[in-house]
Amino acid sequence: MDEGRARDGISRRDALRWMILGGAGLAFADRVPVFAQAAATPAPAAKARAVIQIWMWGGPPHTDTFDPKPNAGYDYTGPLNQVLDTNVPGIQIGQLLPQLAQQADKYSIIRSMTHGINGHETAAYIVQTGRPPGGRLVYPALGAVVSKFMGYDGGYTGLVPPYVVLTQPQGRFDEAGFLGPRYKPFATGGDPNARRFVVEGVVSANISDERQAGRRELLHSLDTLRQAMPEHPEAAKLATVEEKAYDMILGDAGKLFDLSTEDPELRQRYGRNTFGQSCLMARRLVGAGVPFVTINYAGWDTHKQHFETMRWKLPQMDAGMATLLQDLADHELLDSTIVWWSGEFGRTPRVAWEAPWNGGRHHFGQCFSAVVAGGGFKGGQVVGASDATGEHVVERPVYPIDLLGSICELLGIGPEGPMPNPRGQELMVMAPSDEATPSAGRLTEIM
Amino acid sequence: MLHVIRPSLLAMAVLIAAVGATATLAQPVRPFESVDWSIPANGVDTRVLAALEQRGIEPALPCSDEVFIRRAYLDVIGTLPEPEDVRSFLADDRPEKRAELIEALLAREEFADYWALKWCDLLRVKAEFPINLWPNAVQAYHRWIRDAVRENRPYDQFVRELLTSSGSNFRVPPVNFYRAAQNREPSGLAEVVALTFMGTRIGNWPEERRANLAAFFSRVAYKGTDEWKEQIVYSDPTANDTFEAVFPDGTTVTIGPGEDPRVAFADWLITADNPWFARSIVNRVWSWLMGRGIVHEPDDLRPDNPPVNPALLSYLEDELVASGYDLKHIYRLILNSRTWQQSSIARSDDPDATAMFACYPVRRLDAEVLIDALDWIGGTGESYTSPVPEPFTWIPEEQRTIALADGSITSTFLQMFGRPPRDTGLESERSTDTTDAQRLYLLNSTDVYRRIANSIRLRRIAIAAGGDTAELIGGVYLTLLSREPTADELAAAQAYWQTSRLSSENAAIDLAWALVNSMEFLYRH
Numbered sequence: 001m002d003e004g005r006a007r008d009g010i011s012r013r014d015a016l017r018w019m020i021l022g023g024a025g026l027a028f029a030d031r032v033p034v035f036a037q038a039a040a041t042p043a044p045a046a047k048a049r050a051v052i053q054i055w056m057w058g059g060p061p062h063t064d065t066f067d068p069k070p071n072a073g074y075d076y077t078g079p080l081n082q083v084l085d086t087n088v089p090g091i092q093i094g095q096l097l098p099q100l101a102q103q104a105d106k107y108s109i110i111r112s113m114t115h116g117i118n119g120h121e122t123a124a125y126i127v128q129t130g131r132p133p134g135g136r137l138v139y140p141a142l143g144a145v146v147s148k149f150m151g152y153d154g155g156y157t158g159l160v161p162p163y164v165v166l167t168q169p170q171g172r173f174d175e176a177g178f179l180g181p182r183y184k185p186f187a188t189g190g191d192p193n194a195r196r197f198v199v200e201g202v203v204s205a206n207i208s209d210e211r212q213a214g215r216r217e218l219l220h221s222l223d224t225l226r227q228a229m230p231e232h233p234e235a236a237k238l239a240t241v242e243e244k245a246y247d248m249i250l251g252d253a254g255k256l257f258d259l260s261t262e263d264p265e266l267r268q269r270y271g272r273n274t275f276g277q278s279c280l281m282a283r284r285l286v287g288a289g290v291p292f293v294t295i296n297y298a299g300w301d302t303h304k305q306h307f308e309t310m311r312w313k314l315p316q317m318d319a320g321m322a323t324l325l326q327d328l329a330d331h332e333l334l335d336s337t338i339v340w341w342s343g344e345f346g347r348t349p350r351v352a353w354e355a356p357w358n359g360g361r362h363h364f365g366q367c368f369s370a371v372v373a374g375g376g377f378k379g380g381q382v383v384g385a386s387d388a389t390g391e392h393v394v395e396r397p398v399y400p401i402d403l404l405g406s407i408c409e410l411l412g413i414g415p416e417g418p419m420p421n422p423r424g425q426e427l428m429v430m431a432p433s434d435e436a437t438p439s440a441g442r443l444t445e446i447m
Numbered sequence: 448m449l450h451v452i453r454p455s456l457l458a459m460a461v462l463i464a465a466v467g468a469t470a471t472l473a474q475p476v477r478p479f480e481s482v483d484w485s486i487p488a489n490g491v492d493t494r495v496l497a498a499l500e501q502r503g504i505e506p507a508l509p510c511s512d513e514v515f516i517r518r519a520y521l522d523v524i525g526t527l528p529e530p531e532d533v534r535s536f537l538a539d540d541r542p543e544k545r546a547e548l549i550e551a552l553l554a555r556e557e558f559a560d561y562w563a564l565k566w567c568d569l570l571r572v573k574a575e576f577p578i579n580l581w582p583n584a585v586q587a588y589h590r591w592i593r594d595a596v597r598e599n600r601p602y603d604q605f606v607r608e609l610l611t612s613s614g615s616n617f618r619v620p621p622v623n624f625y626r627a628a629q630n631r632e633p634s635g636l637a638e639v640v641a642l643t644f645m646g647t648r649i650g651n652w653p654e655e656r657r658a659n660l661a662a663f664f665s666r667v668a669y670k671g672t673d674e675w676k677e678q679i680v681y682s683d684p685t686a687n688d689t690f691e692a693v694f695p696d697g698t699t700v701t702i703g704p705g706e707d708p709r710v711a712f713a714d715w716l717i718t719a720d721n722p723w724f725a726r727s728i729v730n731r732v733w734s735w736l737m738g739r740g741i742v743h744e745p746d747d748l749r750p751d752n753p754p755v756n757p758a759l760l761s762y763l764e765d766e767l768v769a770s771g772y773d774l775k776h777i778y779r780l781i782l783n784s785r786t787w788q789q790s791s792i793a794r795s796d797d798p799d800a801t802a803m804f805a806c807y808p809v810r811r812l813d814a815e816v817l818i819d820a821l822d823w824i825g826g827t828g829e830s831y832t833s834p835v836p837e838p839f840t841w842i843p844e845e846q847r848t849i850a851l852a853d854g855s856i857t858s859t860f861l862q863m864f865g866r867p868p869r870d871t872g873l874e875s876e877r878s879t880d881t882t883d884a885q886r887l888y889l890l891n892s893t894d895v896y897r898r899i900a901n902s903i904r905l906r907r908i909a910i911a912a913g914g915d916t917a918e919l920i921g922g923v924y925l926t927l928l929s930r931e932p933t934a935d936e937l938a939a940a941q942a943y944w945q946t947s948r949l950s951s952e953n954a955a956i957d958l959a960w961a962l963v964n965s966m967e968f969l970y971r972h
Contacts, residue, residue: 121576133576138870161883169859174868181865181878189893201887206896214947215957221939222958225967228476229792234809234881238966241886249891422871 046412048338048375050286051146053294054279054321056343057170058120058301061361062369063349063390064310067111068094072389078307078351078359088380096314099322105380106325106334107373108446112384112393113342115400118363120301123344124170129177130401132436137421140177142404143292145429147183148420149413150291158289159244159253161186165294166278178421185294192259192277199257202248212250256288257281269323276320283327286337291411300343303360306351325373338375338407343368349390367393370403376410378446397440405430406443415442473508473794478933479972480508480790485542490766491784494759495804504797507789507806512537513930514972515545515788518807520929521971522736523552523782525561525816525849527823530925537930549782553775559597560850564815565735566592568877569643570609571627573854573869581676582853584616584623589852591620602728602772603717606644610713613681615672622680625667629870636664642872644716645695646727646748659693663712682707696722719768723748729763729777730754734874736781738808739801746874755802791972810971811879814864815848817969822848824905824927824963825898831856863888889964899959909955916944919955927962 063069068083069076082095086104093101093109115132117123122133129139140148143163148154151162165185169175176183189200198205204212226235248254259267259277270276275297282293297317302309321341328334346368347361367386373379384396405415408430415430427433475482488496499506510518516536520528528536536544552558572589574582595605612621625631628639637660641649649657668683687704694700694715702708716724727748734740741754741763754760763777770776781787786804793806801808812820818829828844831851842856854869863885865878889895899905908922920940924932932940944954962968 138577138868174862181862182880182882184862184884186884187859198893200894201884201890201892204891204896205893206900207891211947211949211953211957212891214943215961218939218943218947218957219961219964222936222961223965223967224933224936225479225965225970225972228479229809232793232809234811234970235966237881238886238969241881241883242890244883245886245890248887 043412043414043417044409046410047336048407048410048412049150049291049336050289050333051142051292051338051340051375051407051411052279052282052286052324053143053292054339054341055170055294055296056300056341057124057296057298059123059343059345059347059363059368060300061302061306061310062111062346062364062367062386063094064347065094065097065314066109066369066371067386067390068092069349069388069390072349075351075353076349076389080307080310091380091382094314096310097318097322099318103322103325106329107339107371107379108377108381108383110370110372110383110398110403110443111386112396112398113346113368113370113400113403114393114397115345115365117365118345120344120363123363123365127342127344127400128175128404130399130404130430130437137425137427138174138177140179140183141175142407142430143185143294144176144179144183145408145413145419146292146411147185148179149429150411151183156289156291159248159251160256160285160288160290162290163292163294164188164285164290165296166281167191167274168296168298170294170296180422185292188257188281191274192257192281193272193274197257197259197277197281199254201245203254203257204249209250212246216246256284259284266323266327269319270327271316271319271323273316273320275316276323279320279324280327283324283331283333286328287331287333302347303352303362304357306347306360328374334374336375338377338410339373340370340403340407341372342370342403346390364391367391370398372403372407372443372446375407376447377406377443381446383443383446398443399438399440401430401432401437401439402442405439406447409442410447475508475511476790476792477511478930479511479514479792481511482508484509484785486545486783486785486788489780489784490762491759491780491786494756494762495784495786497758498756498803499805502797502799502803504795504800504803504805506786507792507794509785510788510790510807512545514790516548517929518971519545519548519552519782521812521816523549523561523778524555524557525564525813525819526557527820528929530922530929533925533929545788546783549779553778556597557847557849559593560847561816562596563589563593564849564851566596567852567854568867568869569872569874570624571639571854571869571872572623572852573627575855577629577870578627578854580616580623580627583676584620584626584678585853585855587617587620588623588627599773599775602767602774604772606724607713607717610640610644610716611707611709613707614679616678616680617674625664625680626669626678631667631669633661633664633667634658636667637661639872640664640712641695642746644727645723646730646742646746647723648747648749651749656695660695662690662692663708666708682709725764725767725772726760728774729767730760731874732774732777733763733781736778736787737804738810739804743802744874746872755799756804807972809966811881811969812971813877813879814861814866815851817864818858818860819848820968821895821898821963824902824959826901826903827898829858829860831858860888889969895960895963896956899956899963902959905955905959909952914951916941916951919951920958923955923958923962927959928965928967 064080070081070083080095083092084095084098084101085092086101088104091104115126117126125133128141131139147163150156156162163185165187167188167190169185169187175185190198229235259280262280270280278295282295285293328337345363345365348364352360352362367390384398385394386392387394408415413429416428419427419429421427432439516528516533520526567589571578572585574580574585608621609624612619614622616623616626625636628635638649641647666683666686668681670679672679684705689703692700692702692708700711702711730740730742731745734745741756741760742748742752766780767777789807791807791809793800795805822829829848831842865880867876904926909919912919912922917937920937921931924930940958947954
């Protein structure tokens with residue numbers, strides 16, 4: 001069920017408008033006219049060539065992380081009522097993120113994300129596609145858009161697929177949308193923190209390289225039908241993809257996933273857990289030229305035991321993400337790599353103390369935070385603001401499409417450029433194509 | 448080494464020109480082809496061959512019995528044959544065995560499963576976004592569709608029920624036809640009606656003509672009930688205007704107050720001389736079995752997209768009408784034709800050979816059929832995910848994927864292998880493309896490895912073979928490729944036992960792995 005449904009008789013689309021107007025108290029006058037920039041504009045010059053998306057699946061609490069409200073009272077803060085000064089004067093973040101506090105000069109915090117939807121699926125869709133659901137098309141997520149423009153169609157020749165998810169796919173909606181299966185992410189499976197990172201299809205747990213080579217020869221000698229029609233287009237296609245697959249299985253691509261060659265001390269700093277090592281893996285992937293990596297970081301849907309969970313989970317996030325930012329900078333990759341941290345929504349600033357939640361936070365799409373770093377985004381900035389409790393956007397709303405459009409622009413993908421689609425409709429890559437998609441303009445203040 | 452004998456096309460052309468006969472000259476490719484036809488040419492064949500002859504295209508040879516049984520199982524019931532059925536079929540030397548097998552397969556329960564799946568793609572049977580039929584209605588609708596396929600309900604009756612029913616989406620399942628549209632406005636309903644039953648995309652019709660068609664659905668109304676997600680679809684009885692409705696062929700009808708214009712539309716559509724109705728369905732059935740429509744694509748009938756073989760199309764239309772809209776009659780005609788029973792190895796390099804049906808088309812297995820085959824080998828069940836944790840999303844372990852009702856219930860495998868999302872009802876939604884991700888999965892995933900390594904079916908073969916490697920290899924071939932190995936294949940496989948220095952168990956795993964990854968396993972051929 002979509003919990004974001006405002007009330008009977010109001011469609012999701014109406015609900016979105018209604019919540020934005022009534023909930024956040026913002027005037028539509030703030031909005032950029034939908035088609036003001038629809039005329040063909042040349043693709044912007046690229047500053048970034050890769051994105052690492054830290055997907056906080058379940059919805060992270062904005063008030064316990066990047067938008068703390070220490071003075072809101074115990075009903076809001078719970079036990080986490082302290083803040084940390086960062087290395088940027090004037091910017092404070094939550095008390096469980098000490099390492100990130102020392103990296104604040106590298107990232108900018110958006111404290112005015114809003115879409116008003118409180119259902120996981122719908123919110124995950126809108127945050128990653130920029131579009132309200134319910135239209136006639138299922139739009140692709142940003143990763144698939146990047147894969148379309150910067151992947152194999154865009155001249156990418158790497159062996160690792162251009163859109164990688166560490167480690168499990170999100171599953172809740174089809175990331176490739178109308179672009180089709182070719183643009184779906186490659187999900188690694190396995191665990192980068194395990195002794196051997198078994199990457200589904202690439203690094204096998206059971207088969208030695210010698211046996212791989214031997215049985216490939218066996219396959220060739222027994223592929224009788226293929227030999228009977230070598231010129232057939234399907235046979236030729238099969239041969240091509242097989243060659244590519246073996247380049248990955250037996251070649252350098254497989255070595256890319258071998259984390260044992262990294263400095264043990266660095267691995268320790270990232271954190272010896274799945275998220276920490278996924279961050280390290282992500283750095284290796286963008287270092288090898290992969291344009292889009294999603295770290296699907298689950299476990300943030302804390303309706304119950306919220307604070308207990310935060311006490312062990314936020315330090316993991318802190319170490320992994322802070323080390324990633326520093327390590328990208330050390331490898332001179334940060335200037336060309338966008339790090340994008342966000343969930344599908346935030347969590348209710350007011351704590352649900354009552355049974356059965358006993359100190360939980362629920363879904364909150366009306367006001368939440370996102371973090372961006374690198375690839376042309378300025379560091380040490382705060383965009384927008386929420387009110388004293390973190391429940392309403394009071395300054396500079398940022399809709400999902402504004403953020404996604406900004407990322408596209410930095411990647412050199414014109415957000416107003418044409419978006420290929422199966423029905424041949426005139427759609428724009430990451431700019432509102434219809435009335436139902438609100439926008440307050442791209443993040444020029446931090447670009 | 449394998450001896451594939453393919454006379455060069457040039458040499459063949461010379462021979463054909465010289466002798467004037469074709470089939471007896473070409474050497475069959477073993478084990479895929481045979482020399483002589485054991486079945487007579489039928490009405491389909493005379494029309495296909497006439498067109499080929501006119502173009503100077505040579506048809507392919509007959510497919511072998513080994514190819515035939517695998518093809519028949521996969522095309523008719525989306526299922527691999529059991530090894531013992533293959534063995535007895537190959538041992539049978541009566542000429543009528545092919546026709547008998549076709550008849551037996553048409554009567555199987557899996558026939559209903561597999562073709563209901565196809566219909567559910569076209570009718571967009573999907574609980575969630577963007578169709579939103581909801582789970583309960585999906586189950587009712589799927590069952591109704593499957594029942595219709597199973598009892599071979601006359602096609603005219605099937606369509607009339609879909610077009611004219613009124614009532615609850617739970618209790619009168621065909622009303623879900625009008626709910627399974629992303630746009631439930633009259634214009635959106637006109638679009639799906641034309642696409643589904645006229646094989647026509649009205650997007651490029653003139654606006655007036657589209658509006659005329661939409662008018663037939665202007666009284667379709669929906670209302671909720673106290674039951675969760677129940678919805679009543681009905682024709683608005685309070686509409687009190689009278690209007691002149693114009694059919695797509697320009698004829699008109701007067702719709703009075705309270706009348707249901709859907710009925711008038713169905714009366715017009717379902718007639719023997721309607722230019723769209725019979726044509727669109729026989730063309731679809733042909734494309735499902737022959738890989739390509741006589742009009743291609745099968746849901747794009749329009750004057751500037753002519754049929755590649757008009758005589759063949761009219762013949763099938765006439766046969767459908769004369770049989771009382773018996774779809775199985777059309778299946779029978781096609782399946783018993785030499786055209787469908789040709790080899791997939793083309794004998795002509797004319798660029799139009801495939802489009803004119805001069806060979807059987809090679810196609811990758813459908814996602815659902817392939818995962819069922821892998822589950823059948825491994826003795827495993829697929830685990831599915833659904834976007835919404837609602838009732839009816841629990842799937843029993845032994846559930847076949849071809850029998851899955853709901854397009855919203857999916858798996859990584861199904862998405863990877865191009866199962867249609869059921870968003871539009873377009874035939875092109877299904878992808879049988881071969882991608883890098885698929886190849887990596889099949890060649891090297893732990894999932895495929897586990898299925899093979901843990902397969903009880905394969906272990907039984909090993910036990911039955913005792914220590915006899917040749918018998919083990921034969922059993923694996925019969926199970927996975929529905930045939931015995933050729934002498935060359937047997938020698939190559941036996942050599943692997945020697946050279947790989949693997950245990951017999953691991954060598955058998957690699958043999959099964961190699962066959963699963965062969966074109967012969969992965970493609971209909």
